[in-house]
Amino acid sequence: MSFNSSRSADSGSKSKRSFNSISSNRSGNSNSSDNSKKKKTTQKTLGMAWGSNSRSASRSSFRNSPFSDFGSYMAVKNQKLQEQFEAEATSSSNSGSSNGKPIFQGVSIFVDGFTVPSSQELKGYMLKHGGRFENYFSRHRVTHIICSNLPDSKIKNLRSFSAGLPVVKPAWLLDSVGANKLLSWVPYQLDQVVGETHNQPKLSSFFALKSSAVSVGSTNYVTGQENSEIEDPSLKGGTINDADSSGPCGYTDHSKPCSRDWDDSVHGNSTSVRSGEVTCHDGKFSEGNLSEPSNCLMLDKGSVDDLDQPSPCPPSASVVSDNAKKSTSSAITGPSKQHHSTLVDPNFVENYFKKSRLHFIGTWRSRYRKRFPSSKYSSSIVNASAQRTSVIHVDMDCFFVSVVIRNHPELRDKPVAVCHSDNPRGTAEISSANYPARDYGVRAGIFVRDAKALCPHLTIFPYDFEAYEEVADQLYDILHKHCNRIQAVSCDEAFIEVTDSEVEDPQFLASVIRKEIVETTGCTASAGISGNLLMARLATKVAKPNGQCCIPSEKVDDYLNDLPIKSLPGIGRVLEEKLKRKQIQTCGQLRMIPKESLQKEFGVKTGDMLWNYSRGVDNRLVGVIQESKSVGAEVNWGVRFNDMKDCQHFLMNLCKEVSLRLQGCAVEGRTFTLKIKKRRNDAEEPVKYMGCGDCENLSHSMTVPMATDDVDIIRRLTTQLFGSFHIDVKDIRGMGLQVSKLESVDTAKQGHERNSIRSWLASASASSKQQHEIGSPAKESASGEIDKQHIDESLGRFSTDLMGPAVQIGTNPSNFEAPSNQDFALPDLGDLDLGVVESLPPDLFSEINDIYDGKLINLMSKKKGKSVAQERVQVALKEGGGPFCCDPACVNENCVVDKEEKYPVDKIQSGPSNVGISTEVPNKLDFMPSSLSQVDTSVLQQLPEELRVDILQVLPAHRQPECVSDINLDPPSKAKKSPENQASVSSKELWAGNPPEWVAMFKHSNCYIFRILADMYYRSGSTGRLSAILQCTLSESQTLLDASNDGWDDAICCLCDLLKQYIKLRVETDIEEIYVCFRLLKRFTTKSKLLSQVYNVIFPHLQASVGESYGGSLNI
DNA sequence: ATCCTCCCCTAC
């Protein structure tokens, strides 16, 4: 199941998709689908339980482990988890410093529910007298449960989870304090519990227990499980079955049988909307003098409530709680106090996103884009703007709640909210609350503990992202059926534009759509109808819940007059507060302020918006669907690092995420912005569990010349960006990576074609037009002359025949037309440099051969034996013969570096990014060259010793930067004895007092030095060292290309030079480097003004014609 | 003037 396939899927059919765009790319694991499908079917009526699933199991590092291995691993890990748990700071004690007599020594209480005195006071008593206070229940740590009173529904569960622990009234503590000794708790037992034995010793967890505070039967809505079947994971840990058999979470499959059955059941119930009877009964609305039925159509709130809802399925299957899984699916990286942080879970980023509601709604749009690739209708909208139009705004009522209680009609009139947790003391956020709950003040975004305080009998349901996705799809299918001008706002909300000619009665259309929505989804929607986006949206607010409302233009002013400014979209907390300080609370008051004042105070655009909105004016058009401007990922929860390694690991995963999202959107980006949330100095631990608390928001960005989606490049960039923060990783509370300056990956570059030579050439020629826009022509032609000279000079030593004669291009950009991809003319076969072509890696050769319909190979065989063979340097690189290392931390000689590991996570431990730990060794990746005199000593230090010696011997010959003398260098005697070392002597003599002209080509000092060395080694036949220094150059070039705007000319020069050297020398062990060169140049040169240099590597004789056809942009 | 970077604000 790939992203592209889902994009091409017919919108009517339920294609496999994932709400988490990453997961579909990553897992590609169809093995789990059978399993998960079954599970889903049975889960349906209960909603998904806490999360983990076969997908996550299959992605875990244990995916291939046999059961037994996994099981024993889990056993060990749970033991460790418990040990951690023991040490965890979720409990408070005051050992040693208690100022009261330690009468509660050995007593550890957990307070359940409301108590008198409050749990905080009890905590105070405990700490004062040597006892412990547990915020969260654990049978291992807690010795007594303190409880004043519990509703009956809780008692049963309390018995269960208490597992024989005494449940005692607070008076026990008070009396003990009063008596100044520990009294027996027996007389203080809670009456309701006395005499009972625990006949249900197994319970999901305290967490799960809490969720059944309000129960229907004994079903726990949160876990979707009969309580009696739940095991306490904190005791036993996850079972193997847990890890292997639960259903997927990020959602993919919409064609499951259940949805069919459900659809059928819906259609079995006939419904009707009696739109003729509607009037505006809404109180708010009436107060606004808008109650005329003729002008304002509003369905009676009750009228749709009466519509039949799909018949509820009885709760059927139970699902193993995810609690166990969570404790098992994370590996332990070391002792830690946080159980849900980056410290514990190496897959934190991925796992986190799977459970984040905000991630779900935040990424919904990109999924929608794939379902309904846009721009079909956006142009017609512009045209249609001449006509009179109405806007309908449709928004699902308390979306998340509606969806999860579709099959619980008995809860429709009871307060219900969706939340991760049902802990009445928890800091989990309410995602959505239904309207009965809102009557109690429960709102999206408040903590569950506050919600429970406002409404103690609030029923909490867990998330079911899969179901939200499914309903959203149904919603948009319906909308698209009725209208082709739709502007998606979110998964539960859209604007529809209708022209008067198309639809005579927008209100009737709205009622039809709403009826269809409730019939299809089992959830109600509300609609607002008005003349523009703003007023339609405001009308929806009036209409909710389950109603619709029209605000005709003549009623706009009246309606707005008393409307609180906060109700206007775009005015949030901050603007509201600022206006309030100016005594502005309503739109009517806002209208009194002249536009100029507003603009002066809030900025031009914002002032304009305020002025317009307060008058009901909104000039935005419906449906102008712009392509996305940025793609990013961030995590600001559970982010805690102890050391650089944790941090780097996290960052690299974030990069992977971002890279995959870019690829998922088929875009590449040029600007990378790393955001870091840094704990404020004065901020203590956040109120919210694992939250980021009060933070400073920092960001640094970097723009590279060539757009990319490549994870390795992104990682290098990100690493470099991170270094620029100079931040203590312990202060980091959140990080995000955003990519902007996006360019869409055109079809020619997609798929396997992407790295082919043909597409490279084609894209290069197509995009060469843009070269005119880059840089000034004067500068180009000037530097072109220099470049040519220098390159001739420099390359002459290696490969005089590779460069053809220079072509000075006459600049005539105005006449220039870039050939299209199709027009790209293949060079004549006779124009190819056969020596170079022959030396290409086999598959590159074969690719070119294919381009020429196989004629190339014939030509080659004819000319065989003539040319290049004798020019080749015979290289017989023995194993490890090239001491190379680009690893800052590694100075071992003979270090063979695996390409994949060039920038591994743990290599960036030192350097400026690691403030306060070790700044004396600069981070190589932080180096950004700017001038010839700037020699990066750290780079030099990373070189193998022998090469370093050579450099020091060479440098003084013409220009030795001062800082080189700082290098602490002990010339190894071994190096002196090496026969290869002779090269440096001769080279030194060669260059002494006579620096070659081409040195100016390498403005970047490292490349410059490397180039000198390469030349030296080449002359001396030191092939091992030559190979090593070429790799160093390649590595430097990569860094340059990725990171520097200034350095990419240098980098291109280096790479072209390198490529020629590699190819010409045919260093067989460096085949991979040739590929890297090619890839870099392909990526890079489509927009390079130095394009022709790359061309010349393969098509040197084409220079003149290329130069002509590509106008003045070429400088060779 | 216009662009760029580093923020802040807003909505779902």
Next chain:
DNA sequence: TAAGGTAGGGGAGGAT
């Protein structure tokens, strides 16, 4: 326990 993301708009201030 708990999963505070994502993307666009826009302002301030500096570089050009």
